[in-house]
Amino acid sequence: MIEFFDVSKTYSTGTRALQHVDLTIDDGEFVFIMGRSGGGKSTMLQLLLKEIEPSEGEIVVNDYTLRNMPRRFIPRYRRQLGMVFQDFRLLNDRSVFENVAFAQRVINKSAREIKESVPEALRMVGLSSKYKSLPGQLSGGERQRVAIARAIINKPSILLCDEPTGNLDEKTAREIMQLLDDINRQGTTVVVITHSAELVRDMDKRVITIDKGVIVSDV
Amino acid sequence: MYSIGQAFKNICRNIRLSLASVATVSACIFLFCIFFCVIANLRAMITNIETRVGITVFFDENLSDEEIMSIGERISAQPEVKETQFISADEAWSDFKKEYFEGKEELAEGFADDNPLKGSSSYAIWLKDAARQDSFVKYLENAEGVRQVNYTSQAGSLLTGINNALLIVSAILIGILLAVSIFLIRNTVMISAEFRKNETAIMRLIGATNSMIRAPFIIEGVTIGLIGTLIPLVGMYFLYGYVMRYMNEHYTMLSDIFSLMPHSSVFPVMTVVALILGVGIGFFTSLFALNRHLKV
Ligand SMILES: Nc1ncnc2c1ncn2[C@@H]1O[C@H](COP(=O)(O)OP(=O)(O)OP(=O)(O)O)[C@@H](O)[C@H]1O
Ligand SMILES: [Mg+2]
DSSP states (O other): OEEEEEEEEEOTTSOEEEEEEEEEEOTTOEEEEEOOTTSSHHHHHHHHTTSSOOSEEEEEETTEETTTOOGGGHHHHHTTEEEEETTOOOOTTSOHHHHHHHHHHTTTOOHHHHHHHHHHHHHHHTOGGGTTOOGGGSOHHHHHHHHHHHHHTTOOSEEEEESTTTTSOHHHHHHHHHHHHHHHHTTOEEEEEOOOHHHHHHHTOEEEEEETTEEEEEO | OHHHHHHHHHHHHTHHHHHHHHHHHHHHHHHHHHHHHHHHHHHHHHHHHHHHOOEEEEEOTTOOHHHHHHHHHHHHTSTTEEEEEEEOHHHHHHHHHHHHSTTOHHHHHTTTTOOTTTTOOEEEEEESOGGGHHHHHHHHHHSTTEEEEEOOHHHHHHHHHHHHHHHHHHHHHHHHHHHHHHHHHHHHHHHHHHHTHHHHHHHHHHTOOHHHHHHHHHHHHHHHHHHHHHHHHHHHHHHHHHHHHHHHHHOGGGTTTSOOOOHHHHHHHHHHHHHHHHHHHHHHHHHHHHHTTOOO
């Protein structure tokens, strides 16, 4: 569960990226966040990751109150969130398998666990056969699948995607959205930032529109 | 395990800078070892000399042993004195005979009972503090009944002077090399951190802890420090043995005073200090280099 209580964010430059945002996203929901460039969408995700702090208001995620959280709890908290970005953010010198395994290695999972769960995650995103490939040998859609596998391998309760299909053609974008929908069906809360009105229309999900830091519609 | 693998990847990736760092740490530790050995041995020699050579006081020849002993009492009462020993002329002669006519006792027979050292009863004096020797010698020379004062004034204080000068020089040189080592390790680690910026950013988002993010870089720094310490230590071990053999062969007559201490009395302490120094540089340099750059 994600809750924003009267959250405002003013950057040190004076930009008011978010203004008095109230928002609740329930467990298991699939939500699109739309809006014009500079509206404050990415700022919301960064607040959720506790990469930045709100200027005002309170954010509560899965009963964690972010404001009071000691720094040493941040890693543990972040393991409940999966992140997917427009630019994939893969390690280009490592195979698909290693890129996905990376998410487990850095939280000290055992080699045995890794051997079991990486193939499972790759199967989930439909990339079982390419586990040896390097990211440079994959198409954009496939790279995003690797990124998604990495994001879900630790079984986060919430998957946050910042324009996951921004670099992909329409057909591939649809496939990726389908994959995210599948993941959502298995119980993960999914939040997707996108500019593609067409995709959003086809998916028929909750859509939050945000402009100049204010939620202008939520349907 | 994963962190160690990554650390070695770091080292290999910018192998030249890593090697340069290892080399400076090595130079630093090597210098440290040399100075340590020299100073440790000098110290041992100084104590050796100080304990074995005291001040010897000879008295006017017309004084009887009783008179000499009463002067001796007075000298012993001085606060600087640690220990005195009266050596009568007869004792001196028999010591002398033992030392110089060993195996050729018949030569000494010529002297019969006619003690050639007659009138050379003496006092051997050991001071509490070798540094006060000069002023004490002056006091003795002016004392009543004293004919001659023998002492090895320079040897001890000269060595002490050399020792102190060496301490200062070594501290400065080691300090400079330390600074260069820190600078180079810092650069090495920071370049690795820069290279892995992308990776560490992802790690943070995935929920890796600070220590997990930093571990590869700290292990990198510590490894550089460790290798940089082990190389000169091993080298020094053999070099020391070589110098020890060389001195034993070429300076046999001085070997009493100027022989090197065995490995076992120099190396344990030196190894521990060198390791603390080398590994410490590696650890703290990388830790502080990262403090500013990597944070959850
Ligand atoms: N680190 C920052 N420092 C200062 N201003 C920032 C910072 N990050 C974002 N901003 C500003 O805050 C506003 C909202 O930015 P944000 O990235 O949230 O927009 P967005 O909705 O994600 O836009 P886009 O669709 O282009 O990604 C913008 O005006 C942006 O310039
Ligand atoms: Mg954005």
